[in-house]
Amino acid sequence: MPSLELKTNVPLADPKPFLLEFSKxxxxxxxxxxxxxxVSYHYNENLTFHGSFEPAFLMTVTSLDNLTPALNEGYSKAFFDYFESKLGIANDRGYITFLDPGRVNLGYKATTFGTIFGK
Structure with a gap:
C-alpha cells in the first residue's frame, strides 16, 4: 500500500509520464x-531549501510493514539518486519522511488493514 507524496519546486511540463515511471x-x-x-506530484514554486529556490524536494513515504532503519537507509539512497537523475536535484536538497501508521490506522475498502490482515 505504499503511497509516495512528492513536493518539489521543479516544474514538469507534463508530470504524467514522470509519475508512471516513478510508480514503477x-x-x-x-x-x-x-x-x-x-504516487503524487505537487509542484510548488515557493518551496525553499537551505535558504534558496534551487531545485529541491520534500517527500513522504507511507507504507506498512517494510519501513525499518536499515531498509530506509537503502530507500533514501535510491530515491535521492533517482531525483538527482530525473529532476536534477542534488542529494543535499531534500528530505524524505518515512511513516508506518500501523495496520489499524490505515483505511481501505471501507475498513482498515488491521481488519483485513490482522493487527
Whole structure:
C-alpha cells in the first residue's frame, strides 16, 4: 500500500509520464507490487531549501510493514539518486519522511488493514 507524496519546486511540463515511471521505480525500490503503489506530484514554486529556490524536494513515504532503519537507509539512497537523475536535484536538497501508521490506522475498502490482515 505504499503511497509516495512528492513536493518539489521543479516544474514538469507534463508530470504524467514522470509519475508512471516513478510508480514503477517506487515499486521496485520498496519491493511491493505496483498494483499497491500510489504516487503524487505537487509542484510548488515557493518551496525553499537551505535558504534558496534551487531545485529541491520534500517527500513522504507511507507504507506498512517494510519501513525499518536499515531498509530506509537503502530507500533514501535510491530515491535521492533517482531525483538527482530525473529532476536534477542534488542529494543535499531534500528530505524524505518515512511513516508506518500501523495496520489499524490505515483505511481501505471501507475498513482498515488491521481488519483485513490482522493487527
Amino acid at each position: 521505480f517506487a515499486a521496485a525500490t520498496l519491493g511491493k507490487p505496483e498494483l499497491y503503489i500510489s
